[in-house]
Amino acid sequence: MVESAIAVRVDVDLALVQIVAVGAWTRRLRVDLVAAVRKALIERPRAILLDLERFADADSAMAASVMLAERRGTGLDPPVPIVAVASGGIHERLRTGGVAERVAIYANLAEALAALADDLPPPQRTALQLQPDVLSPCAARNHVADACLAWGLVHLLHPARAIVSELATNAVEHAGTPFTVTVSRRDHLLHLAVEDGDPALPRTLPWAGEGPSLAPRGAGLRLVASAASAWGTAPTAAGKVVWATLGTLDPPRG
Incomplete structure (x- = not known):
């Protein structure tokens, strides 16, 4: 059985919150992911990065959860952008779920961090x-x-x-x-x-x-x-x- 877990890490220099999801997509993991996003938004970071590279599998509910995170972030004043890291089948699942139309999806963490460093205005x-x-x-x-x-x-x-x-x-x-x-x-x-x-x-x-x-x-x-x-x-x-x-x-x- 694949262990599932959520880990949160803050990058103080970029004012970025990174949420890493590991394992199989379960109902409990979905609840924990949404809770982690909600807690991170209280800090009002300049962006939230959802690292989904380590998922063993996913279902259609993953795309809905990422979209929910995006709506929560853009609903703030000022908005907090949500970006994601995913590849292979997970990337395809998010793309077919319509996530790519609202959320920038990167192939790896280094690419995402480089893009955020370029796109976010200096604080x-x-x-x-x-x-x-x-x-x-x-x-x-x-x-x-x-x-x-x-x-x-x-x-x-x-x-x-x-x-x-x-x-x-x-x-x-x-x-x-x-x-x-x-x-x-x-x-x-x-x-x-x-x-x-x-x-x-x-x-x-x-x-x-x-x-x-x-x-x-x-x-x-x-x-x-x-x-x-x-x-x-x-x-x-x-x-x-x-x-x-x-x-x-x-x-x-x-």
């Missing part, structure tokens, strides 16, 4: 590489503040600084690896990301209970969730990225 983006040092969260806060001032987003300066401070502190305390703070402007969103070399994904912990502590465990990500429009985490090629967004047109929370 308004700035990045800072930092070491796992106690002073690094301060440098991260200053970095995001400089970006907000340079882009005329003064009203987002304080919530953006607070979010990046928490994410950078987590990278220092828990990942313990060099990390990169990336600030980018994607149309109506300010996107904040901290990428480190630890593949372990963070989770919001239950409150530690009563006691004198002024900073209970789990409070950092709770503060991020309360300040951001959306936030999440995903694996990268070298570890993980934790991201958060703020609406540039919305008043800050709090």
Whole structure:
């Protein structure tokens, strides 16, 4: 029996989410694929790449699922394009299902990435590489503040600084690896990301209970969730990225 699975990876530099589907096309895989696309769209990436090269087989429902992903992406403002990688029988299944009329389909991953790098407009983006040092969260806060001032987003300066401070502190305390703070402007969103070399994904912990502590465990990500429009985490090629967004047109929370 062929194992089926979905894997998600984020390319911070391209602001791209890659969703890899492996195995046989089953109802469960279809549900997982649609859920992965829905979750990826919350981040508002510049594109979503569906890597379907590793499928053992497929039926007509695959084309319908890819079309559903395309409709979800194009229905956003701004739209998020969906592209696919497929070959052989899978490519033919998508073509006969009408997918090729709406979705760009590439023969391999390298071809798709090269096309996306050429087609996507360069983002308004700035990045800072930092070491796992106690002073690094301060440098991260200053970095995001400089970006907000340079882009005329003064009203987002304080919530953006607070979010990046928490994410950078987590990278220092828990990942313990060099990390990169990336600030980018994607149309109506300010996107904040901290990428480190630890593949372990963070989770919001239950409150530690009563006691004198002024900073209970789990409070950092709770503060991020309360300040951001959306936030999440995903694996990268070298570890993980934790991201958060703020609406540039919305008043800050709090």
